[in-house]
Amino acid sequence: MTSTKVPIDISKALESHKSDSYLMVGNSNNADIYYATRFFASDEFAYFYTKDGAETILVSDMEKGRAEIESRVSDIRTLQGCDYRSKVKERKDPALAYCDCLAEILQKEGARRVAVPRNFPYHVAQTLKEEGFSIEAIKSPFAQLRSRKDPSEIAIIKKVQDACNKAMKAAAEMVRKSEDVEGVLNYHGFALTSEMIRKEIDITLLEHGCEAESTIVAGGTGSANPHWEGTGPLRANEPIVIDIFPRSKRERYYADMTRTVLKGEPSEKLADMYEAVLAAQKAGTEMVKPGVKCSDIHNTVCDVFKERGYDTIREGSNVGFIHSTGHGVGLEIHELPFVGNSDVELEEGNVITIEPGLYYPDVGGIRLEDLVLVTSDGFENLTEMEKKFVY
Incomplete structure (x- = not known):
């Protein structure tokens, strides 16, 4: 910068x-x-x-x-x-x-x-x-000052999110091109692993001046642990949670995005979970504008899940929706404002994630995350990558 x-x-x-x-x-x-x-x-x-x-x-x-x-x-x-x-x-x-x-x-x-x-x-x-x-x-x-991004900071974050978008597309393409070989995804003759996808993500980010640590490529029931990075071969018909949070090597600002993908046929339960997460994210994102309380967004997301029969953190559940709805992103990957059980009001210039998820140890996890800029009269979604579950 x-x-x-x-x-x-x-x-x-x-x-x-x-x-x-x-x-x-x-x-x-x-x-x-x-x-x-x-x-x-x-x-x-x-x-x-x-x-x-x-x-x-x-x-x-x-x-x-x-x-x-x-x-x-x-x-x-x-x-x-x-x-x-x-x-x-x-x-x-x-x-x-x-x-x-x-x-x-x-x-x-x-x-x-x-x-x-x-x-x-x-x-x-x-x-x-x-x-x-x-x-x-x-x-x-400085925390409150940092939460309100100026135009130069926003431009940097957009650039980093663009790199993130390219990395996510590369990861999804590997899943799309893989084949089901006796239940294991096979890519160019080798078992497709979390490590292989992370390598492709890292290479893509470096080509665009960014770097990432602890990228999540978590498959199967292990994806029910929200921050498990994932390891080993990925299987057909199982969810793969991919969470990339890169940082600009030069300007030090972060971006953030999560997609959940699956190669093959999802179970009825997984398909329903995905639709619920998609609906909850849409409802939460559409509320974003200056003056809206973070807790109101979080409660709306919880309401969508409850209406669809899923457990939430609001009721103290340790399965289902078990984390906050989002967080600020900037020079730290988690910074103000935190979109959870807080009465803090959004301000123009906030850059936040909206990332609801559902997690059940016997089924797996589903999470979708977009990066959103709070504008003078609403929001701008900085995340280009499509939301496609089945490849």
Whole structure:
């Protein structure tokens, strides 16, 4: 993503906790740090936000030039600028010397009461406390900001979902081209396995600048476990749940999609389950617009299942529909807003999944998942892939 200098405002969070500064330490695998800085670095660096809106990052000397080009934060300081080497000699401990650098910057900014995220490094917090700072771990002030995507973020997510769509089509095509050989799907002379389909998904995503971990290709009764990745040969006449949640290698944003496919003839039970999931997803998706409560969408989905005779999590069941209806997607695969038993209202710019499913251990699982953008007056479904059960 091209960095911007548009300011971030988390001053209200600092004010509510009577804090002088907000401090994060980590690398760009931390979604909040990447969101705040737009700087991609695998090595640890620090981000400071003061109550007057000033932002600073502390990086290694080697990263200074790149940070000046890429980061949205203009005030870039280096460890050597904080006399890090001398501090290491004095402390005889690089970790303590690093904390001294953080303390020096905080002192120069007049910050004594420091808010930090709840996953802040314990050792750093303890050392700063010993140096006279008050440290309070608070709820992320960035989570709500991140939930509302701007046009540039939406464009990236659409691009990633397009790659996801291509990967899903490639996976479904492998199932379509397979043959039933004594109950096992056979693809080009070999038993078709979950691993083979995952490999094809990975290759397709890499060709489009994306990557994925823990992709689900779960066949048979094992698909009744919603997050089982799946392994081994896939069988005819059994459901195959394929859940792909890729991330852009460059811009770090996720997309998400699930389809359930079957080669052969589904049982009457599986066919009915699929139709119920399809109807529940349609009902939930059509409710999406600003101001609608997430809990209302979730309850509508549960109502559809109950009307069709299926168990739901709302009644405490551990079979049937056993998870929430969806979740936000962005720099994390699961982020705000969560579409479940929550009275949070959808806002324009939210990107959410609608992914009802049914799971019965003696039959298998069915899940359908689309990625949906909340627009000013409704929604835009970002998911192109058709919903076809039997191939």
